[in-house]
Amino acid sequence: MTxxxxxxxxxxxxxxxxxxxxxxxxxxxxxxxIRLCHGxxxxxxxxxxxxxxxxxFTDPPYGLTGGGMKSGKLVYPDNxxxxxxxxxxxxxxxxxxxxxxxxxxxxxRYFYVMSNDRxxxxxxxxxxxxxxxxxxxxxxxxxxxxxxxxYPKKAEFILMYxxxxxxxxxxxxxxxxxxxxxxxxEKRHPTEKPVSVISHLIRCxxxxxxxxxxxxxxxxxxxEACIMTGRRxxxxxxxxxxxxxxxxxxxxxxxxxxx
Numbered sequence: 001m002t003x004x005x006x007x008x009x010x011x012x013x014x015x016x017x018x019x020x021x022x023x024x025x026x027x028x029x030x031x032x033x034i035r036l037c038h039g040x041x042x043x044x045x046x047x048x049x050x051x052x053x054x055x056x057f058t059d060p061p062y063g064l065t066g067g068g069m070k071s072g073k074l075v076y077p078d079n080x081x082x083x084x085x086x087x088x089x090x091x092x093x094x095x096x097x098x099x100x101x102x103x104x105x106x107x108x109r110y111f112y113v114m115s116n117d118r119x120x121x122x123x124x125x126x127x128x129x130x131x132x133x134x135x136x137x138x139x140x141x142x143x144x145x146x147x148x149x150x151y152p153k154k155a156e157f158i159l160m161y162x163x164x165x166x167x168x169x170x171x172x173x174x175x176x177x178x179x180x181x182x183x184x185x186e187k188r189h190p191t192e193k194p195v196s197v198i199s200h201l202i203r204c205x206x207x208x209x210x211x212x213x214x215x216x217x218x219x220x221x222x223x224e225a226c227i228m229t230g231r232r233x234x235x236x237x238x239x240x241x242x243x244x245x246x247x248x249x250x251x252x253x254x255x256x257x258x259x
Contacts, residue, residue, distance in 0.1 A: 013156070029246075031250060034226070037235065040102075041097055042235075049191075055210065056214070057111065057201060058213075060215070076106050094119075094122055099126075102131050108162070108165050112138075112201055112205075114157070114193065134160075135161055136159075138157065138176075138202060139176065143178060196221065201230055202229050206229075216237065218242050220235055224250075
């Protein structure tokens with residue numbers, strides 16, 4: 001049996017346990033290879049099997065030292081998460097969800113988590129305490145600058161970890177990746193990340209038909225990346241607005257992607 005057939009054979013057991021669990025307090029949008037859950041990840045993950053996920057990519061919510069532009073100036077309201085941009089919920093403690101990510105991931109698989117400079121060390125400490133092994137610190141050049149008290153900020157960071165041993169896949173590129181953030185009609189979410197970057201990480205870290213997870217999917221760029229690369233996807237989102245955006249995004253992509 002090939003790796004692809006093995007991954008496909010596991011789909012029903014992984015997805016059915018999420019549907020059947022009375023612990024999952026969420027609405028579910030299911031299109032076979034793509035499953036979106038509207039609910040708190042801490043509830044959704046209770047219905048997921050241990051050792052069932054091939055890769056995790058996420059840009060988690062966290063308390064910011066800043067948030068958003070107003071009248072041409074950077075505004076930091078109440079240390080909130082872009083409070084004026086449609087977020088109703090705040091940050092979630094790293095030690096509340098990262099251990100659960102470790103539990104549901106298979107051995108010898110990779111975990112990517114986005115961070116700003118202020119949260120790098122806190123995320124790293126929780127990841128290593130949870131059992132993850134540090135692999136790389138990747139830098140995403142956003143092709144734009146954001147005002148700062150010190151040097152203008154032009155980069156975001158992606159911490160890469162593994163559960164278990166190093167898995168040989170096909171790593172290409174470099175530790176610095178240039179990608180402009182979505183703008184205009186392409187920007188569906190205030191903190192949306194480029195699909196091109198996520199797709200690159202998925203191709204480097206998984207094989208076709210394997211299962212990827214985004215615990216905080218926002219407007220679902222990771223789901224789009226999975227469709228483009230022929231992977232399966234589970235995403236969860238607690239905010240109704242962004243869950244609805246994700247539901248609207250997926251059907252058209254399934255018509256043109258590698259469904």
